Amino acid sequence: MPTDTDVLDRTFHALSDSSRRAIVVRLSEGPASVSELAAPLEMSLSAVVQHIEVLQKSGIVRSEKVGRVRTCQLEPAPMRVVEQWIAQHRQAWEGRFDRLGEILKSTYGRTP
Amino acid sequence: MPTDTDVLDRTFHALSDSSRRAIVVRLSEGPASVSELAAPLEMSLSAVVQHIEVLQKSGIVRSEKVGRVRTCQLEPAPMRVVEQWIAQHRQAWEGRFDRLGEILKSTYGRTP
DNA sequence: GCAATACTTCAGTGATCGCTTAAGTATCTG
DNA sequence: CAGATACTTAAGCGATCACTGAAGTATTGC
Numbered sequence: 706m707p708t709d710t711d712v713l714d715r716t717f718h719a720l721s722d723s724s725r726r727a728i729v730v731r732l733s734e735g736p737a738s739v740s741e742l743a744a745p746l747e748m749s750l751s752a753v754v755q756h757i758e759v760l761q762k763s764g765i766v767r768s769e770k771v772g773r774v775r776t777c778q779l780e781p782a783p784m785r786v787v788e789q790w791i792a793q794h795r796q797a798w799e800g801r802f803d804r805l806g807e808i809l810k811s812t813y814g815r816t817p
Numbered sequence: 818m819p820t821d822t823d824v825l826d827r828t829f830h831a832l833s834d835s836s837r838r839a840i841v842v843r844l845s846e847g848p849a850s851v852s853e854l855a856a857p858l859e860m861s862l863s864a865v866v867q868h869i870e871v872l873q874k875s876g877i878v879r880s881e882k883v884g885r886v887r888t889c890q891l892e893p894a895p896m897r898v899v900e901q902w903i904a905q906h907r908q909a910w911e912g913r914f915d916r917l918g919e920i921l922k923s924t925y926g927r928t929p
Numbered sequence: 930g931c932a933a934t935a936c937t938t939c940a941g942t943g944a945t946c947g948c949t950t951a952a953g954t955a956t957c958t959g
Numbered sequence: 960c961a962g963a964t965a966c967t968t969a970a971g972c973g974a975t976c977a978c979t980g981a982a983g984t985a986t987t988g989c
Contacts, residue, residue: 710835721829722947723822726902733909739966750966752948759946773956773965781910784903790838791900797845798893834977851936864978866937871976885935885986 707764709786715763716783724748725756729765729779736778821898824876828895831875836860837868841877841891848890 707715719725728742743753757777760766764783768775819827831837840854855865869889872878876895880887903910 713838714833714835717829717833721826721833723826724947726825730906733906740964748947749949751950751968754967755947770966773954775966779909784910788903788907791896791903794842794845795900798891798896836977852934860977861979862936863938863980867977882936885984887936 709790712764712783712786713790716765716787719760719763719765722756722759724753725760728753728756728760728777732766732777732779736776739775739777742777819876821902824895824898825902827875828877828899831872831877834868834871836865837872840865840868840872840889844878844889844891848888851887851889854889 720729724746727746731737731742731745739754739757740750742757743750746753757766757768761768764780766777767780768777770776832841836858839858843849843854843857851866851869852862854869855862858865869878869880873880876892878889879892880889882888
């Protein structure tokens with residue numbers, strides 16, 4: 706049973722590659738087969754399969770094989786964990802903008 | 818000049834490590850020195866410095882040295898790019914389209 | 930001046946990453 | 960059944976990763 710930390714590690718890692726993000730963007734338009742996902746990417750089918758494996762390990766993507774075709778689709782749960790993590794620190798991202806100067810000033814009485 | 822793709826690659830990568838996320842969480846409470854950031858982490862100072870470098874290359878963290886102390890703080894811009902990317906695909910993550918399609922199908926017997 | 934402090938830099942190491950090629954295994958289609 | 964299709968699996972390779980430890984360089988306080 707993966708912890709939130711595991712999910713965050715794997716999901717952020719999965720999204721850190723532009724080929725994998727392209728796969729995710731394609732899947733956001735609806736389910737697709739492995740070859741459909743591979744078509745626009747300039748790499749071997751084997752490489753694409755490996756990217757899909759990374760996405761599956763993160764939980765972002767789920768797939769099912771029918772006959773000889775594996776169909777992939779998005780799974781929302783891991784992204785919700787990521788969004789939640791970001792939301793928890795959003796105020797800090799937005800609120801503490803460019804205050805180093807102020808802190809240094811209050812600490813040293815001047816800006817160096 | 819880094820493209821959005823570069824920013825996404827580096828920011829997602831930066832956040833894919835739990836030690837780096839711990840640094841980010843600490844910085845969300847306010848600026849901190851390198852040693853302050855290192856204190857709760859069970860690794861060498863050198864390792865922490867390398868994590869901070871990764872965060873700086875992504876643009877998430879900015880730092881300034883005064884005397885012998887380097888003070889780090891969050892920079893919101895890269896996170897906004899990440900939030901924007903997620904927002905663009907949120908509907909798909911949440912499965913609204915799929916469910917809407919199913920609902921319409923079960924109601925009208927077809928997708929309009 | 931001199932020791933403690935706060936990093937900084939560098940070389941090395943084992944693990945993981947993103948890919949390739951090659952050789953599989955099922956599953957359709959005619 | 961034969962050949963095409965859609966993956967699947969495995970080995971290997973150069974690059975990057977997350978560290979460590981050792982040796983540096985500025986500052987600061989006494």
